[in-house]
Amino acid sequence: MDAPKQVNQELDFNDLVKNYYTPLFRFAYSLAGNQEDACDLTQQTFYIWATKGSSLRDSSKVKSWLFTSLYREFLRVRRRGQKMVSYEPELLESETPPVTPDYVSSLDAAGAVESLAEVDEIYRAPIALFYLKDLSYKEIAAALDLPIGTVMSRLSRGKTQLREILVRKEKGTRSPAQLDESGGNKI
């Protein structure tokens, strides 16, 4: 985990942006699944910081504050713009399907994000933060406002789902939803 420059109230805004915009963009991209929305989310996060961040008293929490704000902004935008997708966590299989290690290595970054974007949203944020390694477990729990135990169970389930998606992609099959959309292979 990298350690960006220690910040305080005199921190220059430009330095703050330079220190954090890349990890925040990666998190935004992992959540939104496309570059345009990820750019908007990242920019909006710094805008929120510029207008409200000076009220943050504990300078050691700037990084968590930024990740939390980005996540809230993602939820806010999505809530305003899209219909909600229900989920059934209890239906998830606990058995992890095997993925050929070479397959992960063969993916490009966009392919990895594409796979992550197919994971149920409830699991996507914990998994993205887990893999990006910008935040510790405690910070992930704080950013998502969840107990650590819940973070871990969501990680476990989410990673299982991610594996299923990767296995499906590796086999070159399409999801049932995609099959429905195309009209082909529908029973």
Add this chain to the structure above:
Amino acid sequence: MDKNEAKKLLLAYRDDLSEVDNAEVNKALKMADEDPELKTFLAQEQAFDRAFTQKLNEIEPPSGLLDRILAEAPDQTATAPTQSEPQSAKIIWWQHPGTWSAAACVLALIALTAVFTQNNSNTTNNRADLALMHNFAQAAALHSPTIQHMDFQNNDIGEIGTYLAKNNSPRPQDLPENMDQLLGMGCLTYTWQDNPVGVICLKGEKVYNLYVANRGGIDLKNDHPSPFYKQFGNYSTALWTTGDLIYVLTVEGKEEDLSPLL
């Protein structure tokens, strides 16, 4: 703990887990040390994690993003605490926002007085509504401190709404935009005078509870789109209606903790 349970825990394992004192994970790690199958599973899992982390860290922001953020950010001098003092002395009295606020309040008071004196026919309904609103807000204020657990935990208010609907409780429809800054924590169902009420727990600067009920069940006669504030002990409440729904937002604090959200 059997192997499958250990695998589930190992799936969520990352090197910096040592910050969390989790006996179950430690046990699973010990099992992985002693069991060749689990050991292989953990090694494969960590290899997978490393590969996936590497892929995500290959993502680079588009080249123009940094410039865009810096160019379009609000003026930082406006938010720096050390630079916020000098302006007030330059403002002469008639330019002072307080003067205009006071004038606006006087005009609003005059307008309200006119409305109230000209609408005697609504007086009875208003009184009945006020009594109901008071009672519902009071019930919410008394209920809020007793919340020990939530039926459903989720950050997303949309998901929470779906849960409430599935459990035959009213769900919020059009919330004030300022409430978007609150993060959902979860919800529970509640009954007030035989009316189903959805209770959504939200987190911002403080913890807030939003009570949602069907207006028909509570029998309010008039629309109350503007928040009606009432303090009950340590809890402050704001009540309003939108369409067929009646909302009460509670917080342990003062009206000032609620009004910026509404």
